[in-house]
Amino acid sequence: MNPQTILIYDGSFDGFLSCVFFVYHHKITNPIIRKESEANNQLFTITEDIITDKNNALRVWKGLLLKTSRHQQQDFFKAFLSEIKGVENTLLSYIQNIFTKETSTGIDFSNKDILKISQVAKMVGREKHRMEAFVRFQLTKDAIYTATVEPDFNVLPLIIPHFKDRYADQKWIIYDIKRNYGIYYNLKTIETIAIDSFSKTKFKISSDLLLPEEKDFQKLWSTYFNSVTIKSRKNNKLHKQHLPKRYWKYLIEKTQ
Amino acid sequence: MSFDKIRQKLSILADAAKYDVSCSSSGGKRSNNKKGLGNNTGFGICHSYTEDGRCVSLLKILLTNHCIYDCAYCVTRKSNDIKRAAFKIQEVVDLTIHFYRRNYIEGLFLSSGIFKNSDFTMERLVSVAKKLRLEENFNGYIHLKSIPGASDELMREAGLYADRLSVNIEIPTKSGLKLLAPDKKHEDFIKPMEKVKNEILQYKAERKIIKSTPRYAPAGQSTQMIVGASGESDRDIMYSATYYYKKFNMRRVYYSGYIPVINDNRLPSLGTEVPVLRENRLYQTDWLLRFYGFSVSEILNDTHKNLDLDIDPKLSWALRNLHLFPIDINKADKQMLARIPGIGMQSVFKILEARKFRNLDWTHLKAIGIAMNRAQYFITCNSKDFYKQDLSSYDLKNKILKSSKSKYDKYFNSQLSLFS
Numbered sequence: 001m002n003p004q005t006i007l008i009y010d011g012s013f014d015g016f017l018s019c020v021f022f023v024y025h026h027k028i029t030n031p032i033i034r035k036e037s038e039a040n041n042q043l044f045t046i047t048e049d050i051i052t053d054k055n056n057a058l059r060v061w062k063g064l065l066l067k068t069s070r071h072q073q074q075d076f077f078k079a080f081l082s083e084i085k086g087v088e089n090t091l092l093s094y095i096q097n098i099f100t101k102e103t104s105t106g107i108d109f110s111n112k113d114i115l116k117i118s119q120v121a122k123m124v125g126r127e128k129h130r131m132e133a134f135v136r137f138q139l140t141k142d143a144i145y146t147a148t149v150e151p152d153f154n155v156l157p158l159i160i161p162h163f164k165d166r167y168a169d170q171k172w173i174i175y176d177i178k179r180n181y182g183i184y185y186n187l188k189t190i191e192t193i194a195i196d197s198f199s200k201t202k203f204k205i206s207s208d209l210l211l212p213e214e215k216d217f218q219k220l221w222s223t224y225f226n227s228v229t230i231k232s233r234k235n236n237k238l239h240k241q242h243l244p245k246r247y248w249k250y251l252i253e254k255t256q
Numbered sequence: 257m258s259f260d261k262i263r264q265k266l267s268i269l270a271d272a273a274k275y276d277v278s279c280s281s282s283g284g285k286r287s288n289n290k291k292g293l294g295n296n297t298g299f300g301i302c303h304s305y306t307e308d309g310r311c312v313s314l315l316k317i318l319l320t321n322h323c324i325y326d327c328a329y330c331v332t333r334k335s336n337d338i339k340r341a342a343f344k345i346q347e348v349v350d351l352t353i354h355f356y357r358r359n360y361i362e363g364l365f366l367s368s369g370i371f372k373n374s375d376f377t378m379e380r381l382v383s384v385a386k387k388l389r390l391e392e393n394f395n396g397y398i399h400l401k402s403i404p405g406a407s408d409e410l411m412r413e414a415g416l417y418a419d420r421l422s423v424n425i426e427i428p429t430k431s432g433l434k435l436l437a438p439d440k441k442h443e444d445f446i447k448p449m450e451k452v453k454n455e456i457l458q459y460k461a462e463r464k465i466i467k468s469t470p471r472y473a474p475a476g477q478s479t480q481m482i483v484g485a486s487g488e489s490d491r492d493i494m495y496s497a498t499y500y501y502k503k504f505n506m507r508r509v510y511y512s513g514y515i516p517v518i519n520d521n522r523l524p525s526l527g528t529e530v531p532v533l534r535e536n537r538l539y540q541t542d543w544l545l546r547f548y549g550f551s552v553s554e555i556l557n558d559t560h561k562n563l564d565l566d567i568d569p570k571l572s573w574a575l576r577n578l579h580l581f582p583i584d585i586n587k588a589d590k591q592m593l594a595r596i597p598g599i600g601m602q603s604v605f606k607i608l609e610a611r612k613f614r615n616l617d618w619t620h621l622k623a624i625g626i627a628m629n630r631a632q633y634f635i636t637c638n639s640k641d642f643y644k645q646d647l648s649s650y651d652l653k654n655k656i657l658k659s660s661k662s663k664y665d666k667y668f669n670s671q672l673s674l675f676s
């Protein structure tokens with residue numbers, strides 16, 4: 001038996017595409033692609049550390065652009081962001097399938113990779129919408145609207161266009177506590193940032209960083225939220241269905 | 257600003273506005289191309305949900321709950337002994353902006369009790385919208401209430417800044433209106449609606465010629481009717497709704513189950529349950545009229561004045577028209593497919609697509625996702641088996657009811673026991 005090759009990459013999208021490039025370049029059969037953060041305990045394997053190479057990544061991506069529709073490209077990216085274990089291999093087999101076909105029209109919808117990818121992309125898409133809804137900014141002393149979140153999937157890259165367009169005239173940060181990075185809009189561009197003072201247990205923005213009246217606005221919002229419920233129509237099941245409990249700790253109206 | 261004062265006002269004026277069920281923030285067409293604040297181009301976002309499960313999308317408040325009228329069904333009416341409050345124009349502007357910047361809301365839904373007179377009130381609503389657009393460069397969603405009796409000039413201005421305008425009819429029949437809101441005139445409701453409709457038509461016509469014509473109420477107008485306050489039938493409600501859809505190009509009509517707010521012998525007494533299920537059946541009917549090609553007289557008429565509560569209106573219609581069934585899934589046209597109980601519009605499209613390639617059988621139909629427990633009795637497909645039996649509509653109904661568990665079952669258990 002040939003030992004199986006494991007490709008280890010840094011977890012970034014470019015890193016993953018670099019793996020795909022490596023697979024083609026070295027004609028590797030049946031590799032396993034894995035993030036370096038995932039544990040490895042397999043015997044009889046060859047391990048390759050793949051260094052992220054923007055140019056190689058771009059070449060793979062360009063190839064994909066030629067063969068797929070915009071919608072498929074989005075689904076592909078969304079599925080990657082799901083970070084579901086093994087999704088890299090589903091995506092690789094999807095690419096291989098597409099690259100062996102002559103035209104872009106002959107995509108077989110009964111193909112299980114395609115089905116899987118579109119299902120996962122749908123879940124990721126739903127999480128993206130939730131984040132667009134559930135982000136709650138708090139205004140800090142240095143005039144940045146800041147929010148912490150903990151999305152099920154790595155959706156920050158997907159919500160950038162929405163927030164950048166909507167809040168074009170204010171500085172803002174959306175910080176993913178689970179993945180320990182954030183996006184910062186500086187009135188011109190988006191930067192990726194890491195803030196050391198946040199952690200899983202310290203997910204709240206410390207109140208001495210906030211403008212003094214921030215708490216007052218939060219209270220106003222909670223007042224509003226509590227005034228609009230119609231008691232005679234209360235329906236907790238429906239409430240929780242729309243507003244799953246795991247999001248509550250970041251929602252001002254559910255914590256005050 | 258004084259937060260305590262604002263908070264008091266907010267709790268009074270949000271509480272008084274919550275009976276307006278519209279929460280839609282979609283249909284706007286404002287993009288943020290000057291790097292200002294906000295946008296509303298696609299579907300609105302629900303930023304939160306109330307404990308009764310409704311979407312919180314807009315800051316929905318009254319400018320004031322002072323009112324010179326005494327409509328019986330309304331908490332705000334003049335004779336009701338409640339706390340009164342009034343926002344200043346700037347306070348509403350600030351609140352909207354501060355909430356919007358924190359991603360709490362999609363925009364503002366501003367209504368008001370009528371103080372002094374219609375125009376005086378409408379003018380204030382308009383100036384809030386105007387300030388938001390011109391001074392704050394705000395592109396979020398704005399829904400203004402059109403105050404009955406407001407002048408044409410004000411309604412014209414309102415539409416320049418608001419995305420949506422609405423007048424609530426509240427009481428679907430003229431006689432009901434006379435009984436419950438004696439000092440309000442039917443014409444006063446119609447006037448602003450008529451104006452808004454005409455402005456929208458004019459805007460659309462001019463826009464074709466002059467691209468820079470200022471936009472007018474891009475999300476159209478809507479209205480709301482209270483259900484179960486004045487003894488009206490479902491037929492009365494849906495005939496009115498149809499009238500408003502046609503006559504004023506309404507984007508939406510909302511139906512709001514009456515929530516008893518006072519003891520008044522003209523109204524259901526306090527503690528009467530909110531007719532949630534009836535409200536739901538009305539929305540289903542509304543849907544059938546707008547998207548399924550039904551005409552209102554097929555669903556409601558002199559012999560059938562009220563909707564069944566235990567089954568949905570499409571099934572009810574089908575049971576009254578069993579002679580039209582079964583329908584051949586592989587041959588029937590789109591209109592007829594849409595009339596089959598248990599088949600929604602999405603399934604209709606899937607059936608039309610899929611049957612181009614092959615004749616569909618039961619497994620295909622299941623995969624497409626139609627509600628077999630209802631549909632099976634009304635269709636034939638590429639299979640020798642079919643489930644249509646020569647049952648009377650009464651027996652068929654019971655058979656279907658037995659096989660389906662409705663989320664509204666709890667409303668029936670008590671009723672059924674009365675008859676057993």
Ligand code: SF4
Pocket residue numbers: 323324325326327330331332333334368369370
């Ligand atoms: S005019 Fe409007 S606010 Fe005043 S009592 Fe009638 S429904 Fe209520």
